[in-house]
Amino acid sequence: MASLQTAAWENTYQAMGSQFYSAQLPTPVKNPVLIRYNPALASFLRLDTSQPDQTTLAILAGNAVPETSQPMAGVYAGHQFGHFNPQLGDGRAILLGEIRANNGALYDVQLKGSGPTRYSRQGDGRSPLGPVLREYIVSEAMAALGIATTRSLAAVATGERVLRDTPLPGAVLTRVASSHIRVGTMQFFAARRDTDSIKTLADYTINRHYQAYIDEHFPNEPYLGLLNAVIEAQAKLVAQWMSVGFIHGVMNTDNMLLCGETVDYGPCAFMDGYNPQQVYSSIDRQGRYAYNNQPEIAVWNLSWLAQCLLYLLAPTETEAIKKAEQALQGFADIYHRHYQQLFAEKLGFNFADASVQPLVEEFLSLLAQHKLDFSQSFRSLAFFANNTGCGLTNPVNFAEINEGFTIWRKKWLATLGNHNINVADACTKMLATNPIYIPRNHLIQKAIDDACDDQNFDLFNQMVGALAQPHTANTEFDHLASAPSKQEEIICTFCGT
Numbered sequence: 001m002a003s004l005q006t007a008a009w010e011n012t013y014q015a016m017g018s019q020f021y022s023a024q025l026p027t028p029v030k031n032p033v034l035i036r037y038n039p040a041l042a043s044f045l046r047l048d049t050s051q052p053d054q055t056t057l058a059i060l061a062g063n064a065v066p067e068t069s070q071p072m073a074g075v076y077a078g079h080q081f082g083h084f085n086p087q088l089g090d091g092r093a094i095l096l097g098e099i100r101a102n103n104g105a106l107y108d109v110q111l112k113g114s115g116p117t118r119y120s121r122q123g124d125g126r127s128p129l130g131p132v133l134r135e136y137i138v139s140e141a142m143a144a145l146g147i148a149t150t151r152s153l154a155a156v157a158t159g160e161r162v163l164r165d166t167p168l169p170g171a172v173l174t175r176v177a178s179s180h181i182r183v184g185t186m187q188f189f190a191a192r193r194d195t196d197s198i199k200t201l202a203d204y205t206i207n208r209h210y211q212a213y214i215d216e217h218f219p220n221e222p223y224l225g226l227l228n229a230v231i232e233a234q235a236k237l238v239a240q241w242m243s244v245g246f247i248h249g250v251m252n253t254d255n256m257l258l259c260g261e262t263v264d265y266g267p268c269a270f271m272d273g274y275n276p277q278q279v280y281s282s283i284d285r286q287g288r289y290a291y292n293n294q295p296e297i298a299v300w301n302l303s304w305l306a307q308c309l310l311y312l313l314a315p316t317e318t319e320a321i322k323k324a325e326q327a328l329q330g331f332a333d334i335y336h337r338h339y340q341q342l343f344a345e346k347l348g349f350n351f352a353d354a355s356v357q358p359l360v361e362e363f364l365s366l367l368a369q370h371k372l373d374f375s376q377s378f379r380s381l382a383f384f385a386n387n388t389g390c391g392l393t394n395p396v397n398f399a400e401i402n403e404g405f406t407i408w409r410k411k412w413l414a415t416l417g418n419h420n421i422n423v424a425d426a427c428t429k430m431l432a433t434n435p436i437y438i439p440r441n442h443l444i445q446k447a448i449d450d451a452c453d454d455q456n457f458d459l460f461n462q463m464v465g466a467l468a469q470p471h472t473a474n475t476e477f478d479h480l481a482s483a484p485s486k487q488e489e490i491i492c493t494f495c496g497t
Contacts, residue, residue: 001042001043001046001047001048001049002046002047002048003047003048003053003055003056004047004048004056004059004060004066004109005055005056005059005064005066005067006066007046007047007066007068007099008068008099008100009066009068009069009070009096009097009098009099010097010098010099010100010106011069011070011097011098012098012106012204012208013072013074013095013098013108013179013204014070014072016200016201016204017197017200019075019189019194019197020074020075020185020197020201021072021073021074021075021095022072022073022075022089022117022118022119023070023071023072024071024072024073024094024117024118025065025071025094026062026063026065026071026094026111026114026115027062027114027115027116027125028061028062028063029061029062029063029158029159029160029170029172030158030159030160031158031159031160032057032058032060032061032063032156032157032158032159032172033156033157033159034051034052034057034060034154034155034156034157035132035133035154035155035156035157035171035451035457035460036136036154036155036457036460036461036464037051037052037153037154038140038151038152038153038154041151041152041153041176042153043102044101044102044103045099045101045102045107045109045153045176046099046100046101046102047099052154057156059096060111060153060154060156060172060174061156061158061172062094062111062114062115062172065096066096066097068097069096069097070097071094071095071096071097072094072095073089073090073091073093073094073095073117073118073119074089074090074095074180074185075087075088075089075090075119075185075188076088076089076182076184076185076187076188076254077184077185077187077188077191077253077254078182078183078184078187078252078253078254078255079184079187079252079253079254079301079304080250080252080254081252081283081284081286081288082288084187084191086188086191087119087188088119088184088188088254089117089118089119090110090117090119090180091116091117091119091120091121091123091125092112092113092114092115092116092117092120092123092124092125092126092127093110093111093112093113093114093117093175094110094111094114094115094117095108095109095110095180096109096110096111097109105178105208106178106179106208107176107177107178108175108176108177108178108179108180109153109174109175109176110174110175110176110177110180111172111173111174111175112127112132112135112172112173112174112175113125113126113127113132113158113170113171113172113173114172124162124163126158126160126162126170127162127170127171127172127173128162128164128168128169128170128171129157129168129169129170129171129448129451129452130168130448130451130452131265131266132155132171132172132173133155133171133444133447133448133451133460134265134268134444134448135152135173135175135265136152136155136173136460136464137439137444137447137460137463137464137467138265138268138439138444139151139152139175139262139265140152140464140467140468141437141438141439141467141470142246142262144467144468144469144470145240145244145435145470146240147237147240147241147244147246147262148233148236148237148240148259148260148261148262149261149262149263150175150176150177150257150261150262150263151175151176151177152173152174152175152176153174153175153176154173154174155171155172155173155174156171156172156174157169157170157171158170158171158172168452169451169452177257177259177261177263178208178209178257178259178261179205179208179209179257179258179259180257180263181201181204181205181257181258181259182253182254182255182256182257182258182263183253183254183256183258183301183302183304183305183308184252184253184254184255184256185201185258186198186201186202186258186304186305186308186309187253187304187308189201189308190307190308195311198308198309198311198312199312202222202223202226202309202312205226205258206222206225206226208259209229209258209259210225210226210229210230213225213229214226214229221313223309223312223313224313224323224327226309227302227305227306227309227313227324227327228327228330230258230260230302230305231302231327231328231330231331231334232330232334233259233260234256234260234298234301234302234331235295235298235331235334235335235338236260236334236335236338237260237261237262238294238295238298238335239295239335239338239339239342240338240342241262241294242291242294242295242339242342243339243342243343243346244270244375244435244438245270245271245274245291245374245375245438246268246269246270246271247268247269247270247271247278247279247280247281247289247290247291247294248262248264248268248289248294249266249267249268249269249280249281249284249289249493250264250266250267250268250281250283250284250289251289251294251297251298251301252301253301253304253305256298256301256302258305266281266493266494267280267281267282267283267284267493267494268280268493269441269490269493270374270375270438270439270440270441271291271374271375272373272374272440272441272483272484272489273371273372273373273374273483273489274364274367274368274371274372274373274374274377275291275368275371276290276291276292276364276368277290277291277292278290278291279291280441280491280492280493281492281493281494282492282493282494283494295331295332295335298331298335299328299331299332302328302331303324303328306324306327306328307324309324310324337352340352340356340357340360343357343360344356344357344360345429345433346360346378346381346430346433346434347359347360347363347381347412347426347430348381348385348416348421348425348426348427348429348430349415349416349419349421349426349429350421350429355415355418355419356415359408359411359412359415362408362411363408363412366402366404366405366408369402369404370401370402372396372401373396373483375434375435375436375438375483376392376395376396376481376483377396377398378430378434379391379392379395379430379431379434379435379436380392380395380396380398381427381430381434382427382430382431383395384396384398384399384405384409385409385412385413385423385426385427385430386423386424386427388424388427388431390431390436390473391431391436391473391481392436392473392481393478393481393482394482431471432471433471434471435470435471436470436471436472436473436481437466437467437469437470437477437480437481438467438470439463439467440480440483440484441484441489441490441493442484442488442489442490443459443463443480444463445490446459447459447460447463448460462477462480463480465477466480
């Protein structure tokens with residue numbers, strides 16, 4: 001196991017050319033103090049899993065740089081809430097380089113909140129403590145749920161204040177990603193008609209992420225293969241979001257990674273009460289990125305990627321547009337296949353067929369009608385089916401809420417029986433599929449308040465521990481499984497920048 005200082009850093013992104021980035025050293029901080037380190041992720045990256053020494057802490061804080069690292073800030077553009085900005089870029093993040101993990105793949109290691117860059121647009125390049133804790137909690141929860149995501153290697157307090165509406169304690173997050181190439185990265189060069197750089201970036205993305213996929217499915221059309229591969233990855237990702245009630249909040253094109261991982265945990269949230277039109281982001285006043293809109297927005301974002309790649313898809317624009325449209329039309333089938341399978345499993349089925357989907361739709365309609373908690377309701381189905389313990393102190397008692405649930409239960413159990421699925425087996429599947437612990441908004445906010453006001457990280461650490469095993473009930477964490485009361489409910493989250 002190597003330390004961050006002695007790791008074999010690679011800098012393949014920079015090797016593409018200086019047009020893709022600006023060299024940028026992190027800005028040192030006053031008094032770095034480790035908040036949390038992620039030994040499991042460190043092990044995956046073949047890094048030392050012991051608590052960081054002073055040399056490693058200095059790197060995690062941005063006070064030192066490994067000798068073989070070439071720190072940089074990437075440039076990109078993006079549609080933000082539908083409006084195109086031709087130049088954005090890493091305004092508060094610095095990529096140290098890439099590390100090759102246990103699976104042989106390269107992973108970016110990036111410092112967020114590490115000081116201003118060329119792309120900071122008059123910002124300070126720093127991060128308050130709150131957004132760092134939120135991203136650590138939610139990104140690691142997503143990983144434990146098996147959803148493709150950027151990861152959190154470490155969180156470090158800076159000992160400095162960050163001025164927002166009020167002075168706030170500062171922090172730096174060490175983020176790990178398969179790569180940080182965005183739809184917006186392609187858009188930056190497309191807006192400048194820099195076709196050479198688009199091809200260079202497309203070739204790099206294929207080589208880093210999708211060569212095997214293209215060799216199998218599109219050996220003679222690599223760029224069409226790239227488009228299809230990204231579409232497939234995003235369709236699966238959004239279906240996974242929907243299956244756990246996750247709302248991203250800022251699905252801008254600069255927040256869609258070509259590798260298919262969830263990125264940017266600003267105004268994100270997991271739904272409490274089920275509402276298909278639920279919005280949490282304080283800046284999403286029109287509901288553009290509401291829960292139910294996420295699949296449609298994903299296609300919209302991907303259409304901009306397709307436009308960037310048009311000239312690589314075919315000799316003529318007409319033929320290229322036809323191929324791009326066919327690829328984009330494939331999103332719906334891929335998405336619905338994953339969505340239906342995931343929700344079928346949430347009801348205890350191993351498959352999704354014509355008999356299961358109506359049950360899903362009717363159950364969701366009942367949840368919306370009665371404003372029931374999304375996660376707890378699915379978890380409570382094991383109790384509703386067969387009085388099977390579900391780990392909740394107060395499972396949802398559907399029979400007392402409305403007769404519609406009792407009628408639905410009869411149809412559900414009959415469908416299980418028609419498919420020769422034992423109810424006990426269905427309950428086992430449901431408990432392994434529906435999490436008991438999700439990153440509740442009110443708990444995240446309390447963890448942030450405790451840390452910012454009293455330097456108390458107990459709740460933060462409890463949440464990270466519980467969320468690492470989201471399907472395993474633990475009486476020590478009973479207080480983390482409960483839905484918020486009406487007074488505790490938080491319906492507005494903030495970007496955090």
